[in-house]
Amino acid sequence: MGTRDRIVAAAEQVIQELGLARATTREIARAAGCSEALLYKHFSRKEDLFLAVLLERVPALVPAVTRLNERVGKGAVRENLEEFAQAAVVFYRRSLPLSAGVVAEASLLDGFRRMLADVGGGPHIPINRLGAYLREEQRLGRVGPDADPDAAATLLMGACFHRALLESLVDLGPDDTLVPGLVGGLMAGLAPRSSA
Template sequence: MTSEAAPPPSKPLTGGALTRSRILDAAARLMNTVGLTRTTTKEIAREAGCSEASLYKHFRDKEEIFVTVLREREPRFTDALAALPGRAGEGEVAEQLEEVARVAVLFYRRTFPMAASLFASPDLLAAHRGKLDLSASGPQVPVHSLAAYLTAEQDLGRLSPAFDPDAAAMLLIGACFHRAFLTLFFAPDPPAGAPLPEDETDFARETVRALLEGIGSSAHARSGRSG
């Protein structure tokens, strides 16, 4: 996911486009610091260095600003995972999954404050959901893309046919989501042992190893033999 070519440099923004971009950047900063309920259009305008009148030339209300921030300013984790199934057969499966884990934790850590603001307002959540093509960009898409990659690796014989791609994808993405939650919950000084392991690289490696090797329940094995 880190090997994709960088997009060509764009021309510097000017005029209304520059003002719009500053408004979105300001709103994103406020969402990540003071949250939705304490953010007003007046505060956004002040942070962006423009007047409220200028703000309303680009957006109808605060709700539209936040919906646009979520659509245009969040990290493109979904886009990155969409390319993963096409790389089946390349490198080691464990290495591919470890990269997914590292990117996923970073994505969820950066977007968790935005998501908290989103869920704090049912109207905002409904507006955001209504603007999404849920089949292409909903929150379930990363799991589906990862499951498609695992299925492709199965077809190549690089994973056991008994492996459940959907369940495995859900487990890995869910672990990354929880890791991000713990990191934010305990910031800036987490107590010893939370989260474990402390190093992000170790987390990715050990989580993927547990996923691929399985828990190996002896109780389940005994039950199977006795049946």
Template sequence: MTTRERILDAAAHVMRELGLAHATTKEIARRAGFSEATLYKHFRDKHDIFLGVIVERLPPLGAALMDATRHVGQRTVRENLEEVVGAAIDFYSASFPMAGSMLAEPDLIARQRATNAEHGAGPDRPVRAVADYVRAERDLGRLRPEADPEAIAALLLGACFQRAFLEQFVDEVPGGAADSLVASLLDPVLPEGR
């Protein structure tokens, strides 16, 4: 295991346990078994480490989004989006304990926003990717012309986010599984007979 991988593993553990707001580079370095200086050889700051954890240590939402894009016109729209929904729920569920504390600290949000912008990352990317996928399927005639890609993407990922949020507080989450979330949004915009 490389030094960078050990740092990301330790950071993921610390951020899950303490949240981003209370995770320190000192504690991450200690848990990884390195000095803080070693962290800074691989990452610019805590926000850069957090982005690394999001991309490399959480369930792979980005891979599911790329799969959907590769499958435009293949399989069914429902199958493609069910995979995205499953990945999104897993990703959001894993990220809530880490990122939740950041929302209470405007300075942390501002610094993370700057890091995201620098790396072309951020929570808006999945919504844009799903909207692009839906638009491509609509353009192929696999969804009705009046289907609104941005609304479908926002509602679909918003439902995933809400489900992950509720998982933090209740044992039994109300609402359907991935297939019923997708069906509820897609049925009205599928062409007749599909």
């Protein structure tokens, strides 16, 4: 593992152990076994390091979005959505501690917004891509013509985020039926109506 990767891994560990507010560059450098000067050689600002943790260490939704888009017209829409929703729940579970810390600190939030703009990213992207998937399925007749793909995408992603947030606050027990239940409820509004 190279120095940069070691620093990013150490930053993730320190953030998980101490929280974002207490994750200082000194603590991160110590955990990485390097000096703060070396840390700043790889990351010009603390915000850059936090973004690297979020983009590189948290399971991304990009592979799940890619798989979803490759399945337009293939398999069952419900199964495709269940796989995507499960990836979204895992993503939110892992990213919530970092995201909450960024949102809570105005200077970090400002820098984070700029960095997301620079890379063309943001939390709206998976919702938009999920909506695009549902529009394509709608075009193929696998989603009802009266369904609102963007609203459905927002509802599903919001429910996945909500579950991760609740899990951070209370023990909800196993979630074996969570994703099938969410998607099942959503499919009731998305399914094409059979003609009588």
